[in-house]
Amino acid sequence: MKKQFCKTMSYVMTAALLLGVSMPSSPAAAKKKAPKLSTKKVSISVGQKKTIKLKNGKKAVWSIKSGKKVVSLLKKKKTSVVVKGKKAGSAVVLAKVGKKKLTCKVTVKAKKPAVTKAPAVTTAPNTNKPSTAPTATPTAVVPTPTANPAAGASKPTPKPTVAPEFVSSEFKYDGLDQSWIDKNIDPEKPVVALSFDDGPGGYSEFVDYGMQIQKALTAAGAHATFFYIGAHIKHDEESRNEVLAAKEAGFEVANHSYDSNGLNSVGPEVIKEKIAKTDELLSEITGYKHFLFRAPNVAYSQAMYAVIEKPFIDVSIWSQDYQNSTTKDNMVNNVINNLKDGGIINMHSVHEKTAQAVPEILEQCKDKGYQVVSVSELFAIKGKKLMTGVKYNNAE
Numbered sequence: 068m069k070k071q072f073c074k075t076m077s078y079v080m081t082a083a084l085l086l087g088v089s090m091p092s093s094p095a096a097a098k099k100k101a102p103k104l105s106t107k108k109v110s111i112s113v114g115q116k117k118t119i120k121l122k123n124g125k126k127a128v129w130s131i132k133s134g135k136k137v138v139s140l141l142k143k144k145k146t147s148v149v150v151k152g153k154k155a156g157s158a159v160v161l162a163k164v165g166k167k168k169l170t171c172k173v174t175v176k177a178k179k180p181a182v183t184k185a186p187a188v189t190t191a192p193n194t195n196k197p198s199t200a201p202t203a204t205p206t207a208v209v210p211t212p213t214a215n216p217a218a219g220a221s222k223p224t225p226k227p228t229v230a231p232e233f234v235s236s237e238f239k240y241d242g243l244d245q246s247w248i249d250k251n252i253d254p255e256k257p258v259v260a261l262s263f264d265d266g267p268g269g270y271s272e273f274v275d276y277g278m279q280i281q282k283a284l285t286a287a288g289a290h291a292t293f294f295y296i297g298a299h300i301k302h303d304e305e306s307r308n309e310v311l312a313a314k315e316a317g318f319e320v321a322n323h324s325y326d327s328n329g330l331n332s333v334g335p336e337v338i339k340e341k342i343a344k345t346d347e348l349l350s351e352i353t354g355y356k357h358f359l360f361r362a363p364n365v366a367y368s369q370a371m372y373a374v375i376e377k378p379f380i381d382v383s384i385w386s387q388d389y390q391n392s393t394t395k396d397n398m399v400n401n402v403i404n405n406l407k408d409g410g411i412i413n414m415h416s417v418h419e420k421t422a423q424a425v426p427e428i429l430e431q432c433k434d435k436g437y438q439v440v441s442v443s444e445l446f447a448i449k450g451k452k453l454m455t456g457v458k459y460n461n462a463e
Contacts, residue, residue: 102127102164109160109173111152119160119171121146127162127169134158134255137175152176155450156254177450231456233376238453240319240443241355247317248440251288252448257408258438260445260462261291261428262380263416264323264361267309268302270417277309277416280425281316287429289439292380293416294323294361297345300352307352314353319441321359322346322377331368339374359442359453367458378453380442381460382413388421398424403431409449409463411442 102124109117121127129140129148137156141149150160152175162169252258261284266277277293284291293313300306313320324330325341342360349358360377367379384405386398393401398420402412414421432439446453449462 102167102169104162104169104171107171109150109171110176111150111173112176113152113154116141116149116151117173118147118149119162121162121164121169124164127164130161130163132159132161132170134173136255138173175450177452231373233455235454235456238357238359238378238455240359241357242314242317242319242353243443243447244317245447247290248444248448252438252440252444254448256436256438257406258440258445258448259384259406259408259432260411260442261289261414261439262294262321262361262382262411262442263291263414263421264294265299265327266293266295266306266416267299267313268306268417270299273303273305274417274419275305276419276422278312279422280416281309281312281318283422283426283429284318284439285316287426287433287439289429289432290318290441290444291439292319292321292359292442294321294359294380295345295349296323296327297325297341297348300345300348310349310352314355319359319443320349320353320355321361321380321442322349323361324363327363329364329366330362330371331364331366335370335374338371342375342377372456372458376455378455379458380411381458383407383410383461384412386412386414386421386424388414388418388424393420395420395424395427399427399431402428403435406432406435406437407461407463408437409445409461411445411459411461 100123103122105118105120105122109119111117124146126145127148129143131138131140134157137152137154137158138160139151139153140160141151148160148162150171150173152173155175155177158173158175160171160173162171263277263280268274268277280291293310295310300310310320322342322345325344330338330341346356346358350356358377359380360375361380362371365381372379384402384407386401387393388398398414402414414425416422429439440448443453445462446459451462453459
């Protein structure tokens with residue numbers, strides 16, 4: 068009996084040892100054999116390709132979880148796929164391996180712009196409406212003769228009188244807050260820039276329409292760019308406070324020359340003086356040094372391109388609030404019916420009807436899935452550089 072028991076125990080111990088050898092030595096050993104991707108993050112430029120491989124697996128079903136407009140998948144194989152950048156933005160590639168789902172985040176960066184010199188753009192065709200470009204400050208509402216934009220806009224564009232004074236370079240707005248963009252903006256959804264001309268205050272005395280617009284923007288979680296006139300900043304303390312309030316609210320402040328007279332009919336020294344005086348006033352209030360530029364009356368000359376070392380911001384979506392006949396409802400329709408991803412909206416912060424229209428425009432933009440930001444934010448979101456001496460009317 069005792070011999071039989073010992074023999075039986077010998078068999079049991081042998082079997083236990085054999086089972087112990089056949090089992091994985093540790094959880095870590097089992098984990099090493101789990102399927103995974105060769106990388107979890109990929110960064111490429113538009114047009115570039117990158118291969119993502121499956122490891123420790125025999126077959127994966129590849130697809131794009133998000134960002135179908137940003138990337139495409141090529142050469143799908145059982146254990147690899149090639150991802151190609153289509154447009155700037157973010158995407159997620161999904162690999163299904165049985166019941167397991169593996170993901171890889173893909174960041175696509177925009178290509179570097181080919182423009183390197185400011186003079187090259189002086190002969191580029193004007194993509195705006197030269198024969199119908201609006202005057203930023205209609206004669207009917209301007210109390211002084213010096214602020215008659217129509218007279219300046221109608222004069223012929225002179226030939227450049229000076230050689231280009233700078234080489235085109237990348238512009239960065241000092242107040243650009245990338246963390247705000249990352250927190251509030253979905254790059255997969257359409258985005259437009261909202262811009263306002265002719266502030267702060269009013270033409271001859273302070274009006275609070277600009278402040279009403281700022282409150283509407285804040286309430287809607289939207290941003291905008293305010294192109295300010297230097298002489299208006301000097302009007303009074305209330306006007307300067309409006310500029311400071313815009314900066315502190317996260318809105319972009321920009322240069323709209325020193326007065327409403329066109330710069331396209333004056334010489335380079337006058338141009339430089341007016342831009343510098345306005346820059347100085349903006350810098351005193353904000354502490355910033357670099358500002359975007361929009362020309363009075365949206366009128367340009369080769370001399371302006373030669374001496375204004377800033378990006379020139381034009382317009383693709385006109386509210387037409389500069390016309391006395393345009394009503395609040397007209398304004399809303401003019402903007403909403405012409406919305407396009409990457410577009411730049413033009414309005415004026417010195418009109419009561421504009422202040423009344425802005426909340427409705429922001430609401431309808433949201434209903435249509437559009438996000439409203441400043442000009443510099445728009446280009447950052449689209450992954451496009453702003454270059455000095457170059458004119459832009461959209462960020463498509």
